[in-house]
Amino acid sequence: MFTFGCAKMKNETEESKIRRIPAIKQGIAIDHIPFGNAMKVLDILNIHQDKDSIITVGINLNSSKMGKKDVVKIENKTIKKQELEKISLVAPNATISFISNYKVNDKMIIKIPEFIDDTIKCTNYNCITNHQPVKTKFYKIENKKEIKFKCHYCEKNTSLEEIELK
């Protein structure tokens, strides 16, 4: 089941009174997703094949931290490590809360891991990973200006903006 919440600009007092995304009893909430990337997060979680989870999405919500953000809440859902890794690439620094009985049991910031295994395609056409059954491996290279990923095999770099998920 899907419910959507889409925000319009209102004054701050009215905005703070409106609960755009209802609380959930059991499941996960992913907050501080960059505006427009909620659907990418849902693609990663493969929700169109998931008949057991109830999904609530907020798009273009106001955020004091980011200006604008998306939010996704999924009831009755556990999340796998590889899904978290993929989400970190489309929503770096998003927060994930694990909810039980309407309470947040645990909360963490989704960080891009230092090493990414079999998650990203190499953008170098001549890389062996694009021609033979070899799982990709990438190392994160981060400086103040940008985040890049170095292919373990062909040693070429791919920027965060260029990456293609497998």
Add this chain to the structure above:
Amino acid sequence: MTKFKGKSVISINDFSRNDIIKILETAKKIENKKYKNLLRGKILATLFFEPSTRTRLSFESAMERLGGRVIGFSDASTTSAKKGETLHDTIKMVEKYSDIIVIRHNLDGAARVASESTKKPVINAGDGANQHPTQTLLDLYTIKKTQGKISNLKIAIVGDLKYGRTAHSLATALSLFDCELYFISPAELCMPKEIIDCLNERKIKHQEFEDIEKVIPLVDILYMTRIQRERFVDQNEYEKVKNAYVLTKEMLTGAKNNLKILHPLPRVNEIDSNVDETNHAYYFEQAANGIPIRQAVLCLLLGALK
């Protein structure tokens, strides 16, 4: 310092400055002492999926002169690769027949895959446009021999800097020795961003030029490279740049006395044959240095020398 026995040589990026110095010193020891049977009883498998003259023959000669033996192929069309066998499976088979493997392959990253498919040492003899570490080691050995040092030299690298794996490896290695680098290429074939970023991180002085004649009087080493037809997907693009640089004897008039001209070979037309007779030409001697360097790598990886 790295313990070399049992390790693989895949990328110049895996080496520290001390590792490189160790290999060069071992090569010098081998060249001076003329060891004969250090590798007796050992078998080298040479897997050349791409054409090669110098590298393949140089590895085979290096092994045989140390008493070892060689098996392998120089044409992938005669192997199971043509039937679609993966590189991983080929290596799993070859490792049973040999003690050490040398591989040249058209795909970037192939040598790394090979090294992960076996516990035997693997030496990368060139993987696509990526790395060619033993070429770099012999280039450094040549520079050391001709200039007495590697540190703090002014070195120009000319030609196909975009696809040229020897250019990439050499620039990266020289950054460990605080050299000042001059990159001369057509705009379409400039040094990739990854290499430039690495040089910037290491605070290495470098400049990019299209005009070779401005740079010749400034440098100690002029490293020429071929514009490689086989790396171009679009042959029209190759036709535009193939004659970008042709070095002639007349262009060397203002060169420093100690300037040496190097080239990984084969040359096509980028060094005119009238340069061969000058004191600056050193590319054939450079090729000969491949033997002691490859002997050093073979001996260190097989534990015959420490």
